[in-house]
Amino acid sequence: MMAAWVKGGATDADAAIEAAAHLFASAKVPVVTGLCADVGALRAAYGLAGVIGASLDPVAAPSLYAELGVLSRTGAMGTTPAEAVGRADLVVVVGNAPWDRPFLQDIAAAKPRRGRAAGSERTILSLGGPSNGQIRHVAYPVEPGGLAVSIAQLRAFAKGHLAGETAYADLARRLVAAHYGVVVYEPGEVGELGVEMLQGLVKDLNDVTRFFALPLADPFQGRALIQVAAWTTGQAPSTGFGRHVPEHDPWRFDGARQVREGEADAALWLSSLPSPRPDWLASLPSVAIVGEGSANATGDTAEIVIAVGVPGESTGGTLWNERRGTLTHSSAAGQPAALTAGAVLDAIRARITAKDSAAC
Amino acid sequence: MLTLIKGGRVIDPTASRDAVGDVWIEDGRVVAPSDRTPDNTIDAAGCVVMAGGVEVHSHIAGGNVVLSRLLLPDLYASESAPEGHPFAHAGGSAAWIGANYARMGYTTAVEPAMPPSNALATQLELADIPLLDRGALAVMGNDDQLLELLRQREGANAVRDLVALTVATSRGLGVKCINAGGASAFKDGALKLSLDDEIPVYGLSTRKIMGALLDAVEEIGVPHPLHVHCNNLGIPGADDSFVATLEAAEGRRIHFAHAQFYAYGLSEPGNPAGGFRSAAERIAQAMEKHPNATYDVGQVAFGQTVTISLDILRQFGGRKGANPKKWILNAGDAEGGGVVPFLYKPRGPVSSLQWAIGLEMMLLSNDPERTILTTDHPNGGPFTEYPRIIHWLMDKEARDREIASLHKVIGERSGLGSIEREYTLSEIAQLTRSGPAKLLGLTDRGHLREGARADVAVYRDDRDRTAMFARAKLVLKDGEAIVEDGEVVNWRSGRTLELSVESDKAMEKRTDAYLEDRFGTGLDSFAVPDEAFAGHDVFEDVACRA
Ligand SMILES: [Zn+2]
Numbered sequence: 001m002m003a004a005w006v007k008g009g010a011t012d013a014d015a016a017i018e019a020a021a022h023l024f025a026s027a028k029v030p031v032v033t034g035l036c037a038d039v040g041a042l043r044a045a046y047g048l049a050g051v052i053g054a055s056l057d058p059v060a061a062p063s064l065y066a067e068l069g070v071l072s073r074t075g076a077m078g079t080t081p082a083e084a085v086g087r088a089d090l091v092v093v094v095g096n097a098p099w100d101r102p103f104l105q106d107i108a109a110a111k112p113r114r115g116r117a118a119g120s121e122r123t124i125l126s127l128g129g130p131s132n133g134q135i136r137h138v139a140y141p142v143e144p145g146g147l148a149v150s151i152a153q154l155r156a157f158a159k160g161h162l163a164g165e166t167a168y169a170d171l172a173r174r175l176v177a178a179h180y181g182v183v184v185y186e187p188g189e190v191g192e193l194g195v196e197m198l199q200g201l202v203k204d205l206n207d208v209t210r211f212f213a214l215p216l217a218d219p220f221q222g223r224a225l226i227q228v229a230a231w232t233t234g235q236a237p238s239t240g241f242g243r244h245v246p247e248h249d250p251w252r253f254d255g256a257r258q259v260r261e262g263e264a265d266a267a268l269w270l271s272s273l274p275s276p277r278p279d280w281l282a283s284l285p286s287v288a289i290v291g292e293g294s295a296n297a298t299g300d301t302a303e304i305v306i307a308v309g310v311p312g313e314s315t316g317g318t319l320w321n322e323r324r325g326t327l328t329h330s331s332a333a334g335q336p337a338a339l340t341a342g343a344v345l346d347a348i349r350a351r352i353t354a355k356d357s358a359a360c
Numbered sequence: 361m362l363t364l365i366k367g368g369r370v371i372d373p374t375a376s377r378d379a380v381g382d383v384w385i386e387d388g389r390v391v392a393p394s395d396r397t398p399d400n401t402i403d404a405a406g407c408v409v410m411a412g413g414v415e416v417h418s419h420i421a422g423g424n425v426v427l428s429r430l431l432l433p434d435l436y437a438s439e440s441a442p443e444g445h446p447f448a449h450a451g452g453s454a455a456w457i458g459a460n461y462a463r464m465g466y467t468t469a470v471e472p473a474m475p476p477s478n479a480l481a482t483q484l485e486l487a488d489i490p491l492l493d494r495g496a497l498a499v500m501g502n503d504d505q506l507l508e509l510l511r512q513r514e515g516a517n518a519v520r521d522l523v524a525l526t527v528a529t530s531r532g533l534g535v536k537c538i539n540a541g542g543a544s545a546f547k548d549g550a551l552k553l554s555l556d557d558e559i560p561v562y563g564l565s566t567r568k569i570m571g572a573l574l575d576a577v578e579e580i581g582v583p584h585p586l587h588v589h590c591n592n593l594g595i596p597g598a599d600d601s602f603v604a605t606l607e608a609a610e611g612r613r614i615h616f617a618h619a620q621f622y623a624y625g626l627s628e629p630g631n632p633a634g635g636f637r638s639a640a641e642r643i644a645q646a647m648e649k650h651p652n653a654t655y656d657v658g659q660v661a662f663g664q665t666v667t668i669s670l671d672i673l674r675q676f677g678g679r680k681g682a683n684p685k686k687w688i689l690n691a692g693d694a695e696g697g698g699v700v701p702f703l704y705k706p707r708g709p710v711s712s713l714q715w716a717i718g719l720e721m722m723l724l725s726n727d728p729e730r731t732i733l734t735t736d737h738p739n740g741g742p743f744t745e746y747p748r749i750i751h752w753l754m755d756k757e758a759r760d761r762e763i764a765s766l767h768k769v770i771g772e773r774s775g776l777g778s779i780e781r782e783y784t785l786s787e788i789a790q791l792t793r794s795g796p797a798k799l800l801g802l803t804d805r806g807h808l809r810e811g812a813r814a815d816v817a818v819y820r821d822d823r824d825r826t827a828m829f830a831r832a833k834l835v836l837k838d839g840e841a842i843v844e845d846g847e848v849v850n851w852r853s854g855r856t857l858e859l860s861v862e863s864d865k866a867m868e869k870r871t872d873a874y875l876e877d878r879f880g881t882g883l884d885s886f887a888v889p890d891e892a893f894a895g896h897d898v899f900e901d902v903a904c905r906a
Contacts, residue, residue, distance in 0.1 A: 039484060040894045050446030071430050075686040080693050082879050086504075087547065106880070114504050116548040116560055180547065206676070210547055212691055230426040231485040234452035235433055245438045246450045318480065318892045321885060326423070327481040328885045329892040342894060
């Protein structure tokens with residue numbers, strides 16, 4: 001039996017679902033936030049948001065939008081984790097964040113095995129990374145202006161717009177000489193301007209060789225959300241349904257802003273996988289759908305709290321698989337949990353739809 | 361429930377039927393005329409009754425379609441729509457796709473480019489397209505596992521087993537190859553590839569890879585022939601690639617994707633810089649000589665669109681023509697994909713000629729069942745252009761009016777202007793119903809004979825064929841009304857058609873080990889399990905050929 005709470009008091013899931021339906025049926029400007037969950041739950045969250053006219057505010061937004069803005073302005077040129085591991089003779093790691101990811105261990109431990117670089121050595125370069133020495137690499141320092149400025153400088157050298165015997169001139173020569181180069185970064189750390197510069201650099205390099213970007217995924221299922229958002233609404237995730245047509249606007253539908261400015265009057269926090277709880281959640285009537293056994297599965301997380309199975313662990317679920325760079329399905333380990341986030345969201349929606357038709 | 365569609369002009373070219381008459385339906389199937397009193401009578405007087413339309417090649421799901429929406433968020437307008445489905449009004453969404461096909465009387469649509477490495481995401485997206493039956497073709501021809509197997513000369517049985525396993529794992533309806541070897545060659549620095557050029561590292565050629573896939577598809581008994589996207593798409597002289605590929609099939613069944621993009625003969629012999637002229641006649645003659653072949657046309661429509669293709673070699677080549685100036689290219693686990701916006705300029709010489717060539721090809725066809733209507737959505741334009749295209753095929757006067765408004769190059773470099781032919785309704789049904797259904801091997805649709813699935817479109821007969829085919833008066837899917845007067849009235853879900861194919865246990869084991877080694881995770885992570893579809897009964901089996 002799953003745990004649920006209404007106003008701090010323990011209850012059953014059914015009562016909590018009924019209370020949640022009651023809250024959202026009368027909400028004028030509800031916000032659905034977090035969205036750190038499996039595809040089934042994300043689909044159901046869109047279904048509910050469409051019915052109650054909610055806006056969507058994913059926890060992954062800062063990382064996603066560092067890329068999405070650039071994508072819609074200039075495009076991108078990328079490759080997959082497995083192609084990078086299998087083919088790259090040159091890997092450029094930008095910033096600090098990638099160094100903590102398992103992917104870096106994977107790619108450093110292997111040599112190119114497919115394609116024209118097969119059998120050659122793999123060189124790892126760092127631009128503005130830590131010098132922790134665990135992975136052999138050649139380090140290039142960041143310019144005083146920061147990562148984006150450094151990348152712009154590097155791009156100018158690679159294009160021949162800047163010349164001279166500097167460290168970046170040397171780095172640029174290495175990039176051009178690669179057979180299958182890959183630049184690894186975390187979009188949230190590099191920032192929108194930095195991503196734009198990196199993508200420009202990669203596209204320039206392809207005039208002379210093959211070079212690809214490999215942005216590392218956010219840890220909050222943001223990549224899964226992008227897929228569901230795009231095929232469900234034709235748009236990126238930060239959309240609002242207040243006018244019954246999905247409107248995409250990451251500024252307007254930033255949940256923290258909506259709460260701060262007093263626009264939002266109810267919130268749903270969907271986090272069946274771990275993600276940071278919004279610090280504003282307690283400031284308005286809210287429902288939390290959280291993973292069973294997580295620190296947030298308690299009565300004081302929100303006005304209404306429903307604990308559900310954790311996808312890929314206590315329940316089956318389709319999730320973004322970072323290693324594969326796509327969606328994959330995992331079954332529950334052992335007997336599946338009784339309740340999934342998707343089923344809870346569908347049940348809330350069904351109650352609201354039933355209430356609507358009863359009112360006619 | 362017994363339903364009678366009464367007194368319409370019933371068009372079914374597979375039964376040589378074109379006369380006013382009745383269609384009887386019971387339990388989701390077309391049945392023999394009954395002497396029982398129908399429970400429901402639909403008055404079709406003044407209407408044309410056809411089987412539901414069948415789409416063989418439209419990019420409606422998958423990672424590249426997702427990227428196209430993110431690259432061009434404003435390509436399709438979102439507008440308010442009647443209640444009933446929360447997302448049908450969201451331009452370009454899965455629900456929008458289903459609704460707009462259904463309104464035109466289409467009831468089945470196939471996504472032709474599902475990368476096996478991204479099968480689950482593609483299948484989840486397809487399953488969210490309401491109203492239609494759907495299907496997807498698994499793309500092969502650039503993956504290291506296949507190319508390595510060919511390089512090692514492991515033989516036809518090994519290829520057959522790998523193809524069968526790939527189709528079974530991805531739950532595809534058939535197999536496609538896209539510029540076979542081209543994506544691999546691109547990753548290794550090549551920028552051009554023709555049928556017999558050597559593919560770096562593997563020492564193979566498109567001819568060898570495609571030949572192996574053609575054999576495998578026959579061996580397995582896949583009802584849909586190998587779906588082939590040739591080398592050199594869109595390049596002046598691409599007609600040579602088309603004809604060479606046709607001959608390379610050596611009599612084996614083969615389907616050519618978006619043939620219009622290959623019907624570009626050199627305008628000046630020996631000089632690709634001199635531009636192109638229509639090769640529609642050459643292609644038509646080649647098709648007559650090769651009854652084993654079919655194509656879909658890939659008609660161009662004017663306006664802004666986005667090209668979506670797994671042919672990354674070609675998309676990279678086309679990046680500088682992006683309009684607006686932005687593009688995405690991904691070197692994927694096998695093909696990947698390229699997404700390049702494109703504007704077909706209404707009065708521009710190149711676009712005008714492309715538009716003319718597509719129509720000319722269909723009008724020169726002596727067998728419309730083998731020359732299927734598509735726009736390669738959205739590559740030549742959106743599928744919502746079908747009604748206008750049908751209008752031009754059926755109405756010489758409307759066609760001449762359009763030609764007069766376009767660039768004069770049409771008269772100089774194509775034969776369109778001198779063609780008198782007007783398509784009949786039966787021929788339109790061949791182009792959009794019986795042809796595509798036969799091509800996919802779906803014997804239960806594309807016709808109205810007894811036993812057919814009751815997917816039926818009823819149109820008001822109207823000289824304005826654009827208006828007639830844009831908004832069907834009534835559409836039945838499996839016998840249930842889904843569209844009335846051009847609006848969706850019942851948001852039911854169709855099924856995803858998957859080929860029922862056994863995979864070889866030894867190949868499973870071998871592939872699992874290969875994938876584990878390459879991806880750090882095995883065959884399981886490529887699976888499309890029922891469990892991923894939230895308990896919905898999504899898939900329906902299609903049998904292999906005996
Ligand atoms: Zn296509």
